[in-house]
Amino acid sequence: MSTSDPNAPKKLALIASKGTLDWAYPPFILASAAGAMGWEVGIFFTFYGLTLLKPKLTAAVTPMGNPAMPMKMPFGPDGFQSINWPIPQLVMANVPGFNALATSLMKQTFENKGVASIEEMRQVCVEMDVRLIGCQMTMDVFGFKREDFIKECEIGGAATFLEFASDADVQLFV
Amino acid sequence: MTDVFKEDQVLDCSGMLCPMPVVKATKAIKTLEIGQVLKMIATDPGAPPDMEAWSRQTGNELLRSTQEDGKFVFFIRRMK
DSSP states (O other): OOOOOTTSSOEEEEEOOOOOOHHHHHHHHHHHHHHTTTTTEEEEEEGGGGGGGGGSSSOOOOTTTTTSSOOOOOOSSSHHHHOOOOOHHHHHSSSTHHHHHHHHHHHHHHHHHOOOOOOHHHHHHHTOOOEEEEEEHHHHHHTOEEEEEESSEEOOHHHHHHHHHHTTTTEEEO | OOOOOOOEEEEEEEEEEEEHHHHHHHHHTTTTTTOEEEEEEEEOHHHHHHHHHHHHHHOOOEEEEEETTTTTEEEOOOOO
């Protein structure tokens, strides 16, 4: 448990390790929901997840290597939208612009269904005082600078995250 | 005979999916006085179980959770 104080808020510690559009959602959704319930939340953004702390988010999604990803159209009659297009991975790999297309289709689908954008979700996390910790080591490896990231985040290493996570009630790696 | 609650504020989360209904509920309830009632409307089928969990976690009382005309309606009393 987080502490001996029974009235202390619950605590959630997340690691966000992926920077694609599909995998950007889980940490921000869980963090904002936990924040809304009064929990103390921290997210450690490491490796490709670190790019989710850039001011302008460019997260994209690729159907390549994602065989379970539904390939559906966000427009047209219901029957058309429900078709799961059987596009072979080889086609996806070789058609220029396929990732851009898949990304824009996913964004459109999410918007149509009422899912907030990643930018909105991240802003909610900031408003809920979620600790956003960027990984120093990843910055060094990929050549990022502090000013490449939003001012609301802090920069730290494994020890910073582990200290936060050590007494968290829920810890998840995404 | 169902209890009738008089709301002090209405929050319409129609069309929003997880986690926005609970996020909006938290923001709205903080603008109320303790003891006041928030009426919340949602269309997300995940809202009923989520609002129950939210009320247990935040300590605010979920007075009523119903379904009317394809929408989910919640009455929540701010407790702290």
